[in-house]
Amino acid sequence: MNSLYWFRNDLRLSDNPGLCHYLQSEALLLVYIWPITRPWCNVNGMGKQRERFLLESLQSLRDELAELGQDLLLVYGSPELILPRLVEDYSIDRVGASRTPGYYERTTVQRLQSRLTVPLALYETSTLLDEDRLPFELEALPPHFTPFHKRVKSLPIPGPIDAPAQLPPPPAALFHPVRDNGVRPHTALPIRGGSHSGRRRLRRFVFEQRDILQYKQTRNCLDPLTGSSTLSPWLANGCLSVREVAAAIAHFEHTETANESTYWLSFELFWREFFHWRAYRDDISLFKLSTSQKNLHFCTFEPRSFARWCAGDTDFPLVNAIMQQLVATGWCSNRSRQIAASCLVNDLCLDWRYGAAFFEKHLIDYDVACNYGNWQYLAGVGADPRGGRHFDIEKQSRTYDPRGTFTRKWHGERPRQPRFVTDAADWPINDLQGQDSEET
Ligand SMILES: Cc1cc2nc3c(=O)[nH]c(=O)nc-3n(C[C@H](O)[C@H](O)[C@H](O)COP(=O)(O)OP(=O)(O)OC[C@H]3O[C@@H](n4cnc5c(N)ncnc54)[C@H](O)[C@@H]3O)c2cc1C
Numbered sequence: 475m476n477s478l479y480w481f482r483n484d485l486r487l488s489d490n491p492g493l494c495h496y497l498q499s500e501a502l503l504l505v506y507i508w509p510i511t512r513p514w515c516n517v518n519g520m521g522k523q524r525e526r527f528l529l530e531s532l533q534s535l536r537d538e539l540a541e542l543g544q545d546l547l548l549v550y551g552s553p554e555l556i557l558p559r560l561v562e563d564y565s566i567d568r569v570g571a572s573r574t575p576g577y578y579e580r581t582t583v584q585r586l587q588s589r590l591t592v593p594l595a596l597y598e599t600s601t602l603l604d605e606d607r608l609p610f611e612l613e614a615l616p617p618h619f620t621p622f623h624k625r626v627k628s629l630p631i632p633g634p635i636d637a638p639a640q641l642p643p644p645p646a647a648l649f650h651p652v653r654d655n656g657v658r659p660h661t662a663l664p665i666r667g668g669s670h671s672g673r674r675r676l677r678r679f680v681f682e683q684r685d686i687l688q689y690k691q692t693r694n695c696l697d698p699l700t701g702s703s704t705l706s707p708w709l710a711n712g713c714l715s716v717r718e719v720a721a722a723i724a725h726f727e728h729t730e731t732a733n734e735s736t737y738w739l740s741f742e743l744f745w746r747e748f749f750h751w752r753a754y755r756d757d758i759s760l761f762k763l764s765t766s767q768k769n770l771h772f773c774t775f776e777p778r779s780f781a782r783w784c785a786g787d788t789d790f791p792l793v794n795a796i797m798q799q800l801v802a803t804g805w806c807s808n809r810s811r812q813i814a815a816s817c818l819v820n821d822l823c824l825d826w827r828y829g830a831a832f833f834e835k836h837l838i839d840y841d842v843a844c845n846y847g848n849w850q851y852l853a854g855v856g857a858d859p860r861g862g863r864h865f866d867i868e869k870q871s872r873t874y875d876p877r878g879t880f881t882r883k884w885h886g887e888r889p890r891q892p893r894f895v896t897d898a899a900d901w902p903i904n905d906l907q908g909q910d911s912e913e914t
Pocket of ligand 1: 693702703704705706707709710739742743745746747749806807808809811812815833837839840841842844845846848849852
């Protein structure tokens with residue numbers, strides 16, 4: 475039997491339950507389809523750092539596959555057009571892929587299913603628990619994190635499965651090298667995509683430097699690699715599985731020590747879990763401005779405010795520094811994301827989705843469920859029982875950047891600008907007043 479496995483957000487060999495279903499095939503075609511980024515909320519394309527991290531993750535997967543005599547076919551286009559063609563060209567009998575949240579992702583799979591002449595199976599590869607292990611139907615998912623966590627926190631999490639020792643050979647196909655986009659990691663975040671780097675970071679954070687023991691105290695640090703785990707880029711691209719991270723924490727707690735911090739890191743993994751299941755359940759409403767009459771979100775779209783926020787040129791030096799860090803490195807801390815998001819929603823009164831789209835473009839850890847779920851939460855239209863969070867940016871600066879080191883490092887101080895500017899050429903006020911008008 476010939477099989478095709480379509481890698482999506484599961485760019486790894488170890489703990490990949492989807493791939494494991496195809497080890498007995500006669501020939502196995504492994505495919506990755508470059509994500510199509512659609513223009514949305516004045517944002518288009520993928521940021522250079524996000525693209526770089528993804529390309530490195532693909533190269534690393536390809537290197538791992540080469541050791542097992544396999545390769546990865548990297549293609550560009552729509553899955554629903556590409557995969558049926560590959561099925562025909564390579565006489566494929568069955569197709570497998572990981573299940574991923576997201577409305578476009580789901581509708582793409584639906585269209586693909588209607589075009590394929592062979593069965594398509596989807597596997598859960600990105601959550602701690604499988605859907606059939608949840609103690610409720612997805613439709614009855616608790617509305618907020620706390621009741622969700624109470625119901626799932628004691629359930630056994632399946633251990634990660636080993637990488638296959640062998641893979642069936644690929645069919646005779648033309649495999650192209652993974653391109654290099656010429657971008658290097660920023661010196662402030664010198665990390666690379668791929669399972670090897672992800673596992674190294676996990677080992678260091680948990681077992682070697684044992685930073686996990688102070689995580690609860692340091693997690694709000696604005697710099698990467700020194701406060702929080704900074705595992706998100708590998709988790710989001712699937713270079714690391716969330717079960718591998720959970721297993722490493724459990725092993726550390728079992729063999730070394732458990733404290734509030736080790737508990738807190740697992741706790742954060744459940745936030746990720748919650749947002750993933752919410753994204754599956756909420757589908758397209760994850761992208762709606764407001765999800766009910768109760769949480770109608772009043773906002774405007776003032777292009778200049780949005781442009782200033784994106785460029786890190788607002789009247790809030792800390793927000794400017796965060797935005798500079800985000801674009802330069804592709805990452806910013808959870809605290810920074812909350813501050814920047816609150817600024818966009820509450821101080822600039824913009825539609826939260828514009829901010830989410832900008833994050834989507836740049837984050838090397840972009841994850842549709844975590845990004846849109848957290849933005850909804852911040853804007854008070856999602857899973858937050860308190861409804862909307864307005865951060866006092868001055869207070870946040872005093873607490874999290876008391877000496878202004880972070881703000882200076884990322885050039886957050888900008889000359890203040892008038893709140894509204896009117897270009898006399900576009901809006902000749904003097905004309906309206908009947909002064910200085912030129913006869914035409
Ligand atoms: C507006 C906004 C947008 C966000 N967008 C994303 C995104 O696109 N991708 C993404 O992975 N995370 C997102 N987050 C969640 C969180 O900010 C990042 O997961 C975290 O900053 C990653 O750094 P870390 O790995 O050092 O996290 P740690 O604090 O070390 O946490 C460990 C892991 O737990 C998970 N986690 C932690 N906090 C959250 C959270 N609030 N929600 C969901 N999962 C969490 C992540 O997988 C993270 O890697 C967003 C948060 C906000 C407020």
